Amino acid sequence: MNCVLRLETLWKAKQLAGIKDFGIKALQINLQPTSSRVIPSCCATSGVKGNTRNVSRPDKRRYRGWKVIDGDHVHNGYLLAKQIHSFRWYPGANVVAGRRRTLTATCSGTIRFTKEIFIPGRFTKDATVAAKLPRGALLYKTFINIVPDKDVGRFRLVEQI
Structure with missing residues (x-):
């Protein structure tokens, strides 16, 4: 004071x-x-103080989910999907998982979504999930892959090398 x-x-x-x-x-x-x-x-050093509780304010938008669909053309470094808590889409060929499981393209090409059969390890968390399923049931995982573009016009003659 x-x-x-x-x-x-x-x-x-x-x-x-x-x-x-x-x-x-x-x-x-x-x-x-x-x-x-x-x-x-x-x-007085300051004016009337306001309420510090912002109860009615909505949460900040996270913009999670996939950003591309099957058949889209992407370039190197393009953001493919954002996911926070666990993998919903897994990195396939030419795709890297970054911080917070963000999937990013490592080369230019066409997007392909594939479902592949998943066989969990013996002592993993997924093994307990698979044990509860009926006999003969399969686990599938969705992978995001990139089919790279063909290198057209990027060649040199042997004499120039």
Whole structure:
């Protein structure tokens, strides 16, 4: 809290102005000499504070999900899918999983979605899921693959090499 001493006499103001320890260079106060009391008065440092709870505000949009469909043409570094908690789409050929399981293209080409049979390891979490399924049931996983473009016009003659 910032407290300011309000002086009610010109005599006290002149006394304080002479003291160099307070760092006062020039103090001009036009007060009438009524008494020699010093009254402390406090000034507000900030205005009215608001409520800090934003209960009714909707959550920030995450923009999760796949960004391409089967048959789309993508370039190197293109974002294919965003997923947070677990893999829904797995990286296939020419696809890399980045931070938070974000799938990114590593080369230019055409997108292909494939479903492949998944055989879990013996002591994995997926093995407990597979044990609860009826005998003969198969687990499938969806992979996002990129079929690279053919290199057309990127050749050199043997004599130039």
